[in-house]
Amino acid sequence: MVSIGYFLSCEEFGPRELVRQARWAEEAGFERLWISDHFHPWNDEQGQSPFVWSVIGALSEVTRLPITTAVTCPTVRLHPAVVAHAAATAAVQCEGRFTLGVGSGEALNEHVLGDAWPPAPVRLEMLEEAVEVIRALHTGEEVDHHGKHYTVENARLYTLPEQPVPIYVSAFGPKAVDVAARIGDGLCSTKPDGDLIGRYRAAGGKGPAQGGFKVCHAATEAEGVRTALRLWPNEHLPGELAQVLPTPRHFEQASTLVTERMVADVLPAGPDPKRYVESVREYADAGYDEVYVQQIGPEQEEFFAFWQREVAPHVR
Template sequence: MPEYGYFLACEEFAPADLVEQARMAEQAGFQALWISDHYHPWNGAQGQSPFVWSVIGALSEAVSLPIETAVTCPTVRMHPAVVAQAAATAAVMTNGRFRLGVGSGEALNEHILGDAWPPANVRLEMLEEAVQVMRRLFTGEEVSHYGAHYTVENARLYTVPDEPIPIDVSGFGPKATSLASRVGDGYITMMPDEPMVEQFRKGGGGAGLVSGGTKVCYGADRAEAVRTVRRLWSNQLLPGEMAQILPTPSHFEQLDPLVSEEMVGENTVCGDDPDEHLAALTAFSDAGFDRVYVGQIGPEQRGFFDFYRTKVLPGLP
C-alpha cells in the first residue's frame, strides 16, 4: 500500500507559508513531504523561490514527517560537493528522515551563473558523476575526485548522519529512467506511468522506493479553480522539452496563450469532487508507486487540508 505525502511548492509560497502548510499536512494525516528546489519560479504569478535548504532546516523543527527534495539539480548551479554538505546537514537535523531527490535540471534555474546549458545526454552524464561524488562524501571520509565533469580535492564532511542518505533519481523518459535504475536508491516521476516503473524495477532498481506526484486545485467553484491553475501553473501543460531549455520566467509567460482553460480542466483535478481527487491519486497506486504526493495550487490551503483529511485520505488504499 502506498504512502501519501504533501508537495510543498517553493515557487508559489514564502518560507513561513511552507512551514505552516507542512504542519497542516501532518495534522491532516499526510505521511511525508516533498519540497521543490528552484532558483526561479516558473512565472511571475507564482512569485516566490526561497532557498530550499533554509526551509528544510525550519521544517526539521516544525514537523516529524520524512522530507525529500523534488528535485535538486546537483550539477551546474551547485557543485555536488556543496549539495552533499547541504543534504548531510538536512539528514542530521531530521534524524535520518531526509531523502535527496535529484534530477538533470532546467535551464530556468541552472544557467544563472552564465554556464553553458548542456544537451540532455551530457546532463545525464554529469548527474551520474555527481551522484558518485556525493555518495563518497556521505561516508565522512576524505575524498579527492578528478572526473570528466567535477574535481574534488581533500573534501571531507564532518557532519554526516549515521546511515547513508538515500538518493532518488528523477526520470521522465527511458534514458533518465535507466540512469535511475542504475545509480538511484529510488525513482521519481510525475506521471502514473506503469511501464516506466517496470523499467526502473527490472533495470536494476528492484524494490527501490518509487515516488510520484501531482498538483490539484481544490475549491468549491470549479471554474475558478481552473482559472487559478491556468494563471499559476500553465507551465505544467507545455509540450516537449521547453521546461528544460527556456531560461527565464518571462519566456514561460510568453507561452501562456498555448494553454487554454479547457486544457487545464481536462488535465488537472480541479474542484471539490472527492472522486476526482481519489481517482488521480489511485492511478499512481495502480501503477505500482510506493509514495504519492499531492500539492494544492492557490490560496485555498486550509480548505484543501480539511477536504483531504475528511473526504480524500480516508478513501485511499
C-alpha cells in the same frame, strides 16, 4: 499500500508559509513531504523561490514527516560537493528522515551563473558523476575526485547522519529511467505511467518509486481550473520546453498557448473528491509506492480540511 505525501511548492510560497503548510499536512494525515528546489519560479504569478536548504532546516523543527527534495540539480548551479554538504546536514537535522531527490535540472534554474546549458545526454552524464561525488563524501572519508566534469580535493564532511543519505533520481524518459535504476536508491517522477515504472524495475531499480501531481480544490471546478491556469500553466507545456526555456518570462510567453480546457482535462479541480481519489489510484495502479499531492493557490487550510474529511478515507 501506497503512502500519501504533500508537495510543498517553493515556487508559489515563501518559507514561513511552507512551514505552516507542513504542520497542516501532518495534522491532516499526510505521511511525508516533497519540497521543490528552484532558483526561479516558473512564472512571475507564482512569485516565490526561497532557498530550499534553509526551509528544510525550519521544517525539521516543526514536523516529524520524512522529507524529499523534488528535486535538486547537483550539476551546474550547485557543485555536487556543496549538495553533499547540504544534504548531510539536512539529514542530521531531520534525524535521518531526509532523502535527496536529484535530477538533471532545467535551464530556468541552472544557467543563472552564466554556464552553458548542456544537451540532455551530457546532463545525465554530469548527474551520474555528481551522484558518485556525493556518495563518496557521505562516507565521511577524505575525497579526491578528478573526473570529466568535477574536481574535488581534500574534501571531508564532518557533520553526517548515522546512515548515508538515500538518493532518489528523477526520470521522465527511458534514458533517465535507466540511469535512475543504475545509480539511485529510488525513483521520482510526475507521470502516472506504468511503463515507466516497469522499465525502472526491469532495469534493476529496487528502491521506492515516488510520484506527484497537482490539484486545485475550490468552490467550483471552473474556479479551480482558472486558478490553476493562472498559476501553473507551465505544467501543460509539451516536450522539452520545461528543460530548455531560460527565464520565467519565456514560460509566460509559451503558456499563452495553454487553455482552460487543457487544464480541466488533466487536473483534479473543484469540490468533488472523486477526481482526487481517482488520481491517487492512477498513480498507485502505475506502481508508485509514494504519491504526493500539491494544492495550487491560496486556499491551503480549506484544502487540508477537505482532504482529511472527504479524500483521505478513500485512499488510505
